[in-house]
Amino acid sequence: MAAVPRALSRLRPRPCPAVLRPCPAGPRGHRGQRGGTTGTGTATALARPRWARPAGAALAFLGGLSLFPRDAEEEEGEDAIILLLKKAKMANVAFMQGQLDNAEKLYKASMSYLLAGDMKEDDNAILEMSLKLASIYAAQKQDKLAIAGYQFCILTLEEKIAKQKDLPEDVLPAEEKANTRLLLGMSLDSYARYLLSVNQLPAAQKMYEKALQIANDVQGETHPQTVVLMNDLATVLDAQGHHDEAYSYVKRAAELARETQHPEEHMVLNNLAAILMHKEDFLQAKQVYKEALKQAQQKGDVASVQHIQEELAELAKRRKGSK
Template structure:
C-alpha cells in the first residue's frame, strides 16, 4: 500500500512539472514512476502505464526528440487499439455474457480516452510536419472517440473539430472547413462554450483567405465578444489579429483605388 501511494504521488509530481514546462524533471520523475509501477507488478499495457508513456512521448516531442516521441505515441495507439479490439471480440464471441461491471466499463472508457489523446497527439505531430492529410485523418479518429466518450458538446470535441478544420484549410478544402466550423460554432454556442471564440476566429481567417471580408469581420467580431464575456485574453488575441488584418486589407484596397483614380 505504501509503494502504491508513492506511485500516485510521483505521478502527481510529474504532472505538475509537465504543467509548468519543467520537461527535464518531469521526464525523470515519469521514468522513475513507471519503473516503480513495474516493480509493483503493474502490467506494461495497464492504462496507468499507457498514460505515463503518452505523457513521456509528448515530452520528447516538446523537447525536439521527434523520432523517439512518435515511436512512443505509436506504441500507445497500438496497445489501446489492441485492448479495444480484444474487448469487442469477447463481446462478439459470447453475446449472452453478463453485462460488464461498473469498474470494467470505466476501464474501457479510460482506454478509449487515452486512445483519443494519442490520436490527437499524433495528428498534431503530422501538422507540425505540414502533413495535413495525415493530420486530418488522425484528428478524425480522435474526434470519433471524443464524441463517443465525452459527447458531441464537450469542449474537447470542439477543439478537435477546430484542428480538423485547420487541416482542411491548409489542404485548400475550404467548403469542408467552413461546414465543419459552422457546425462546431452552432453546437458550442448552444452550450455556451468559450471555445466558440476560437472557432469563430478560425472561420474569420478562412473567410479572409477566400476574400469574403464582410463575413470575416462578422465572425471575428462575434469571436471577440465571446472571448470578452469569458474574460479570456488568449482567446481574444486571434480575434483581434483577425480584425487588424481586415483593417490592413481595407486600407490597402483604399490606397490601390486612390492610385487607380490618380492614373
Template sequence: MLANLAMEAGELEKAEKLFVNVMRRLVSKGVAQDDNAIVDMSLKLSKIYQKKGDMEKAEAGYKFCVESQEQKCNAAGVVGRDNDTLYLYAKSCDGYARLLLTRKKYAMAESMFRAAYRICLEANGDGSSQCLVLLNDIGITLSLQEKLEEALKVLEDAVRLAEQLKAPELASFQVNLGVLLIQKGLIIEAEKSCKAALGHAHKNKDEDATQEAEACLKSIHDLKASNL
C-alpha cells in the first residue's frame, strides 16, 4: 500500500492523506468502521499524529482502536476470538500505553501495558518475546510510579523468563533491573545485574545494550566513589 510506503519514508502528510482516503473508500463500500482493516489504518494514523505532535488526535485515535477491539473480543467470547483481532487489540493497547508514557500518565499506561500483556499471553503464551517486552514495560512503568517493590518482582520475572528462553532482550532487561536496584539502594545486586547484562550484550554484539550496561556500571562506580 502506498500509504505504508509513505509512512516508512517519513512522508507523514502524504501517508495521512492516503490512509484517510482509503478508509473513506472502504467505509463508502459498506466496510464497518470497527473492521480490522479500518482499525489497523486508524492505529497507523494515530502514530502519524503522535509523530507530528498532535497528541489530542493521537490519543483519540488510540482510544478508538482499543475500544473497537475490546468490544469485538468481548462480543466474540474467548472461543470465538481470532488471532488477527487479538493481535491488533494488543498493538492498540501497546501503542496507546507508549503515548501515555510520553504524557506522564503512568497509571493509565500501566493499565494499557497490562491489557496488552494479557492479550499477548492469550494469543502466544508466555514463550513469546513480545510478551516479555511488555512485561518489562510494566515493570518500568511501575518504577516510574515509585512502586518499587512491585516493579522489582515484575522485572525479576522478566529477566528469569528471558534467561529461560535465551531472549535477545535479556541484556536490556538486566540493565533495567540493575537501575531499579540502584534506586532501592541495593548496589551489590545492581552491579551483578549490570555486569551480567554487559556480558550478554557483548556476546550478542548488541551495541545499544552494551552502552546501557556500561552507563549502569558507571553510575554504580560513581556512587561507590561518592561514599568513600
C-alpha cells in the first residue's frame, strides 16, 4: 500500500505582540515529521468538538511552575525585564535546536516570573509558552502532560475570545482580537499534528477543521498557512478513507499553491498525486507526481525527491496489479 499523503512543515504566522514572543507552535524537527499515519480507516461522521475542561487542567499543567520561583536576588525594573527577555530568547533557541529539556526549564522559569507578577494565565504570552511546553511534552512522549497543555491552551483561548467578542474597538483593537484568534488556530493546528501522530484521526480532523476556519477568516484563503492547513486536512481525511473529500481540499490547495508560488508547492502536488492514486486515477496521479518531482529537484529538496520516486515506483506496481 502506498504511503498516505504527508502533512507539510509549518509556515507560521506570528500572532500577537505580547510581552514575550516565543516562536510559533511545535518543534518541527526534520521534513520527515509530517504525520506518521499509515493505511486508511472507516468513514467517521463529522462533528464540531465540544471540549470539556479536564479536572484541574490549569492546575495540573501550570502547577509545575512552582519549581521555578522568582529568585529573591534577581534585579527589579528594567534589569528584570532584560533578564526575562534573555531567558525567553534562550528558551526559543534551545527549542529550535531540539534541546527540549533545557527549553522546558527556561520556558517554565520565564512563565513563573511573569505569573508571580501581575500577568494572568490567559495572557497570550503565557499561552504561547504553554503551547511550546505542550509541544515539548508531545515530542518527549509525555502524553498526559501534552494533552493537558493543548487542552488548557485551547479552552482558555476559546473562553477569552468569547469574552472579547463584543468589546468595542476603543476598548480592544480588532488587531488584538485577531491575534488571539491566530494563537487559537496555532494551538488547534499543533494539537491536530499531535493527534495525527498518535493515530487519533477523527479528533485530528476536527482540530484541523477549526484551525482552517480561523486561517480563512483571519488571513484569507491565499495565505501560505491556509494552504498548509488545507493540505493537512486533506491528509487526515485521506487517511480515514474519505478520498473524495480529501481530493476537493488538496486540489484547491494545489491551485492556490500554484497561484501564490507557495514554497512547498511540490509537497502539495505530492499529496494530490497520492490521493489521486488512492482514487485509482493512476494516469493523472503519474502526471502530478512527475510535476512534483521536477519542482522538488529544482528546489534541491532531496528528501522529497526520494519520497516521490518511491511513490512513483509504488504507482507503477499498483497500475500493473490493476490490469
